[in-house]
Amino acid sequence: MKGGYSQPSRARLKANDLFSKWTFLGPTTLLLLALLAYPIFYTIQISFSELNLATFAPKGWVGWDNYKDAITDPGFLNSLKVTGIYLVLALPLQMVLGFGIAYLLNVEWKWRGLVRALFLIPMVVAPVVAGGVWKMLLDPLWGIVNYVLGFAGIGPLNWLGDPNLAMISIVLIDTWRWTPFIVLIASAAMLALPKDVFEAAAVDGARWWHTLIHVSLPMLASAIGAVFVVRWLGAVKMFDIALAATRGGPGQSTNVVNLYIYEEAFRSLKFAESSAMAVIVLVLTMIMTMIFLRTTKKLEDRF
Amino acid sequence: MSTSTLTLRKRKIDAGRWFRIIAGVAICLGFLLPVLWMISTSFKLPTDIFTTPPKIFSTFTMDNYTSYMQQADIGRRMLNTVIVAIGAGVLSLTLGTMAGYALSRLNIKGGATIGVLILASRGVPPIALAVPMFLVARNLGITDMHITLILAYCTFLIPYVMWLMRSFFAALPKELEESAMLDGASRLATFFRIIVPISMPGIVSTLIFSIILAWEELLFALILTNRNAATIPVAIAGMAADTENGAMWGALTAVGTLTVIPVVIFALMVQKHLINGLAEGATKG
Numbered sequence: 001m002k003g004g005y006s007q008p009s010r011a012r013l014k015a016n017d018l019f020s021k022w023t024f025l026g027p028t029t030l031l032l033l034a035l036l037a038y039p040i041f042y043t044i045q046i047s048f049s050e051l052n053l054a055t056f057a058p059k060g061w062v063g064w065d066n067y068k069d070a071i072t073d074p075g076f077l078n079s080l081k082v083t084g085i086y087l088v089l090a091l092p093l094q095m096v097l098g099f100g101i102a103y104l105l106n107v108e109w110k111w112r113g114l115v116r117a118l119f120l121i122p123m124v125v126a127p128v129v130a131g132g133v134w135k136m137l138l139d140p141l142w143g144i145v146n147y148v149l150g151f152a153g154i155g156p157l158n159w160l161g162d163p164n165l166a167m168i169s170i171v172l173i174d175t176w177r178w179t180p181f182i183v184l185i186a187s188a189a190m191l192a193l194p195k196d197v198f199e200a201a202a203v204d205g206a207r208w209w210h211t212l213i214h215v216s217l218p219m220l221a222s223a224i225g226a227v228f229v230v231r232w233l234g235a236v237k238m239f240d241i242a243l244a245a246t247r248g249g250p251g252q253s254t255n256v257v258n259l260y261i262y263e264e265a266f267r268s269l270k271f272a273e274s275s276a277m278a279v280i281v282l283v284l285t286m287i288m289t290m291i292f293l294r295t296t297k298k299l300e301d302r303f
Numbered sequence: 304m305s306t307s308t309l310t311l312r313k314r315k316i317d318a319g320r321w322f323r324i325i326a327g328v329a330i331c332l333g334f335l336l337p338v339l340w341m342i343s344t345s346f347k348l349p350t351d352i353f354t355t356p357p358k359i360f361s362t363f364t365m366d367n368y369t370s371y372m373q374q375a376d377i378g379r380r381m382l383n384t385v386i387v388a389i390g391a392g393v394l395s396l397t398l399g400t401m402a403g404y405a406l407s408r409l410n411i412k413g414g415a416t417i418g419v420l421i422l423a424s425r426g427v428p429p430i431a432l433a434v435p436m437f438l439v440a441r442n443l444g445i446t447d448m449h450i451t452l453i454l455a456y457c458t459f460l461i462p463y464v465m466w467l468m469r470s471f472f473a474a475l476p477k478e479l480e481e482s483a484m485l486d487g488a489s490r491l492a493t494f495f496r497i498i499v500p501i502s503m504p505g506i507v508s509t510l511i512f513s514i515i516l517a518w519e520e521l522l523f524a525l526i527l528t529n530r531n532a533a534t535i536p537v538a539i540a541g542m543a544a545d546t547e548n549g550a551m552w553g554a555l556t557a558v559g560t561l562t563v564i565p566v567v568i569f570a571l572m573v574q575k576h577l578i579n580g581l582a583e584g585a586t587k588g
Contacts, residue, residue, distance in 0.1 A: 020490040024405035028398045028461055029417060035458045036424055042435035056438050105327040107320050115331050117574040122334050124566040126519030128536045129559040132543035133341045136552050144340060144357045180334060184581050237428050240521045240536070244543035258430045258522070265434050266526055275434050282431040289426035 040282070047275040058272070066276035076277050078252050079260035082167070086256060087235055089171045090178075095228060097175065098182025099220070103212075105183070106190045116187060119180040127177060131244025134173045135160060138245075163253035166246050170254050173241050178234070182227055189223035190216075221303040225296030232292055236285050257281055338563065345556035352552050367553035368561075375538055377558060384518060384534040384562075386449050391456035392514035398457075399464025400506060404494060406465065407472040408480070418469075425462045429522050432458060437526045447529045455523040460513050467512075467580070471505040472498070508580025511573060515566060535562050 047066050049058035070076050105115060122130075137145050138159035146156045159169045193216070201211045217224075239258040242248060248255030248263070261281065265274035343359070344352055345368070351361035372378065405411060406418040436455055440446045479501070483493045499506065521536040528537065535558065542555040570577060 017490075021405060021409045021411050023491060024401045024409060024494070025411060025414065025417065028402035028421070028465070031398060031454075031457060032421060032424065032461060035454055036427065036432070039432040039435035039439070039458075040427070042439070043431055046434060046438075056441055101327065101330055104323050104330070107323050107327075109320075109324050115327060116578060117571055118331050118335060120570045120574055120577060121338055121567055124515055124570050125338060125559075125563050126521075126536055126539070128519065128521050128539050128543070129341075129562055130337075132539055132555050133337055133559055135543060136344070136555070137337060137340065142353050142355060142357060147355070147357050176334065176337065181581075184578055188578065188581065233425055236426075237430075239430070240519075240540075243521070244540055247544060258428060261430050262433065262522065262525075266437070271434050271438070278428075278431040278434065281428055285426050285428055286423065289423070 043275045043278055046272055047279050049272060051271040053269060066272045069273045070276040070280060075252060075260060079255050079257040082255055083257045085167060086171060090174050091231060091235060094175050094179050094182055094231060097179045099186045101183045102186030102190055105187060116184065119183050122177055122180045127240035128244045130173055130177045131241040135245045138169055160246050161250055163250055166250060166254050170242055170245060173245060185227050189220055193219055218303045222300040225299045229292050229296055341556045342560050344552060345560045349553055367557035371554035371557060377538065380533055380535050380538050383532050387452045387534060388514045388517040390449065390453040391460055391517040392510055394453060395457050395460035395464050395513055396510045399461045400468045403465040403468035404472050404498065407469045421462055421465055425466060429459065433522060433526055440527055446527055447531045449532050451527050452523060452532060455527055456517045456520060460516060464509055464513060467509045468505065471502060504576055505580060507573065508576040511577060518566065
């Protein structure tokens with residue numbers, strides 16, 4: 001059978017092969033070009049134009065005007081700051097808690113599987129439901145949180161009414177919603193670690209923190225990096241929890257950038273300015289994502 | 304002497320083990336409390352919701368479910384959410400799985416670049432797509448339709464599915480397809496007859512996570528729907544905004560419970576798949 005092919009039929013085979021390869025990738029590529037690439041270019045176009053509110057179409061070229069408006073808009077700058085504070089507080093907290101709880105749970109026990117399954121529950125509560133329900137729990141008057149804290153002599157605290165506490169509340173809600181996700185991934189990563197290394201360390205009489213720093217953490221490095229990137233990708237999109245729990249308030253203290261741009265575009269109908277803001281956020285997010293991906297790659301190579 | 308130090312050490316390890324188990328269970332229950340409180344509040348009378356100190360037990364009532372449901376057309380919104388979530392989940396799974404397979408196995412010229420681009424698109428914040436999607440949908444007259452929302456959800460679901468499935472396929476032994484293709488089966492046939500069946504665990508967990516992501520999405524639902532295709536998250540956002548005076552807590556917890564319970568039951572039924580899927584996706588990505 002081999003060698004029976006003549007030149008043209010081999011070329012046809014190759015064409016066939018190319019065709020069949022593209023049946024796999026083609027539809028997705030087309031769909032994402034239409035739904036992802038085109039809207040991004042359209043956003044960029046709008047960000048350099050004025051938007052005609054009669055026809056809802058961009059018109060004219062206004063250069064960098066919208067960008068100048070955006071970076072001189074105190075509300076936008078504030079929302080970037082708020083998002084930064086949220087990310088700096090929430091991500092490390094969730095990573096440490098998630099891996100810590102997973103470490104705690106990493107013992108042989110008959111019901112371990114059940115405990116792990118129960119951690120799925122907060123993960124499947126829609127963020128908007130989480131925001132709404134926590135708003136109720138944190139209510140200064142009727143909320144259960146203040147009632148319980150009262151026993152410890154704390155409070156009553158005006159959780160969502162005080163600017164600083166409101167940010168802490170948002171971080172708390174987000175942490176409640178997302179830590180279980182990290183716990184589950186971290187547990188799986190820990191289960192996959194080779195047992196004999198730990199037995200050897202135990203036989204050598206190594207202290208637990210020694211084992212943690214010199215054995216567990218290096219072996220978990222790539223999992224930690226991967227979880228961090230996934231969590232980062234989710235956290236930069238944070239919108240629902242802030243919308244449901246505080247609507248950005250009090251004042252502008254929890255107005256994360258996604259919420260601010262949404263309000264600017266769809267409440268104030270400033271489509272052109274908000275497009276410029278969206279482009280700025282897109283670029284910042286992409287740069288940070290690239291940096292994180294590079295760093296995790298390096299971590300993986302090192303360990 | 305050596306035996307006694309050994310038993311001592313064993314006892315110490317045992318104590319540590321039980322401390323960890325008890326602490327772990329306590330933390331787990333702590334994470335569940337807000338959900339339990341939501342469910343219990345949904346069955347309380349309004350007068351029992353607003354009390355100091357908060358009441359744990361109350362007269363059981365279904366009022367929060369019955370009275371609000373018709374008024375806010377919750378049944379229809381629930382149906383919309385189901386249609387959109389399943390539609391978006393299945394469409395993205397089909398396309399994303401095939402594309403993920405192509406990127407992990409088929410050595411396509413320029414495929415690497417496309418792969419990087421598509422994976423990078425996971426970093427695109429939906430807000431960057433919101434304005435053009437709203438404008439285009441408006442100008443085409445397709446706002447407030449299920450298909451519009453389904454397509455909008457594909458923008459984040461397809462990259463998500465590709466991300467997960469690509470690493471799943473990369474872990475499969477290559478011999479599987481090679482022998483089938485030597486027997487003369489086409490790539491498409493090989494994919495559907497051999498690769499898909501053995502990848503079922505990964506496919507199922509990815510599908511469920513995709514459906515959940517679509518189920519709870521809010522931003523696109525807010526800007527692309529009005530009356531006909533609005534989903535449950537839109538309704539809940541409205542109720543949360545109305546709680547300034549605390550008036551909507553009963554309805555909020557009732558709808559919240561209705562939204563969460565099916566997903567929880569579903570998730571617990573296939574929890575093994577889900578937890579394995581999570582592990583695969585994150586550690587091999």
